[in-house]
Amino acid sequence: MTLPSEHQTSQVQSSGPLSGRVALVTGASSGIGAATALALARSGAAVALVARRQDRLEDLARTIREDGGQAAVIAADLAQPEQARGAVMRAVAELGGLDILVNNAGLMLLGPVAGADPTDWHRMMDLNVLALMHLTQAALGPMKQRQRGHIVNISSVSGRGASPTSAGYSATKWAVGGFSEGLRQEVRLDRIRVTVIEPGVVATELTDHITHQDTKTSYESRIRTMTPLEAEDIAAAVVYATTQPERVNVNEILIRPLDQG
Template identity: 80%
Template sequence: MNDTQLSTPSAHARLQGQVALVTGASAGIGAATALALAAEGAAVALVARRQERLEVLAGQIRAAGGQALVIGTDLNDAEQARATVTRAVSELGRLDILVNNAGLMLLGPVADADASDWERMMTLNVLTLMHLTQAAVQVMKPQGRGHIVNISSVSGRGAGPTSAGYSASKWAVGGFSEGLRQEVRLHGIRVTVIEPGVVATELTDHITHAATKAAYESRISEMTPLEAEDVAAAVVYATTQPQRVNVNEILIRPLDQG
């Protein structure tokens, strides 16, 4: 669980009256982003499978005077993913910001890859994001405004040994996001892609290829990674710009990442 302390929203909170939905909100970047958006006055729908963690996070937000809705669900199921948007709108009244943060990073060499790792990444990193975005855009278009924030990766800009499958999923996010941006811009909907480098989160815990996991953890142990709050700050920056400004991409790396 994220240890960030939530400050009480002020009268000048920049997202007062807005509703945000954050996926993968039970830990890491998702939890930090939910807290940061709530601190700016947004009501936040918290989405993940680990409902008990979401309840703790929602308690933090409510204790500081914010509003939070817990939606424990399996986003790998397309219908459940779309239903999260429906529920958020039903209970919170609207949807202004969707942060597609849920994802998997299952690194490993192509020759030795478990094909099910590729399928899991493409489902959660790409298809789930697309289903959620479609449902959100259908809500946002009649409102005449909204913001889709897709959490990608530096691996969405380049690839290297052991990242082929993961990079494929994140390149897909970039292509989808740019096509979407061009479609929805005249409906007042903004689209932002955030591409973090190495972040201190649970993401590496899920790597199934043992040798790759060990090598990656050894490499990142030699640098000072980003914190989840650094990525959350990028989300807040993009979503609090004047409506005329669409921050298309934010690339953010640790200072000592090559």
């Protein structure tokens, strides 16, 4: 990612398209979350950074502040419902409100159903689905109060289709799609927009957590055959959706590497 000059950064922060808005980004300690938080900050938003790894959040917050932006660090385990809801309340208290929620935190624990550890299913459901739902519910109060808001849910191409080793993961991402569409219809009259972004293969830490070793090896070999997306590509999609005129609700963005089948 090309960093703006000092003059350009100052100008973006004072007059960017998201100037005066507050965003909360989950999974902000690495990958898509970190890139998205940085991109939103460079578009003028004050950003609440949420993840478990506080040291990484502090590093990212320092970068944002050095660029002239505003950031709040909120260390939380979002698989714990009270911590998920608490992250929203802290963001509102520390940054003065909430306009954009990016539900990015997630796990991709691939593997065949027959050989799966059911603990992996519970972990994915808790973070990929339930944490997203708790965060969203908590965010609706401050958004409705402002009569505006935007909820961006990071899903996956696995939320549209499945493979022999993605059944559990795909189940969580299909759930995200269903929840998002029902939510969109509920909150549209409150002037709250809902966007689902479905990335294909992205170069992130997501594969590091796969516990089924044969699947992990096979998936990593597959990635080596293509040029994956970068986290910044997904961040750009988030900025695109959130900077559209308020009459425009970008419902869904499907984005794959050029050479992904």
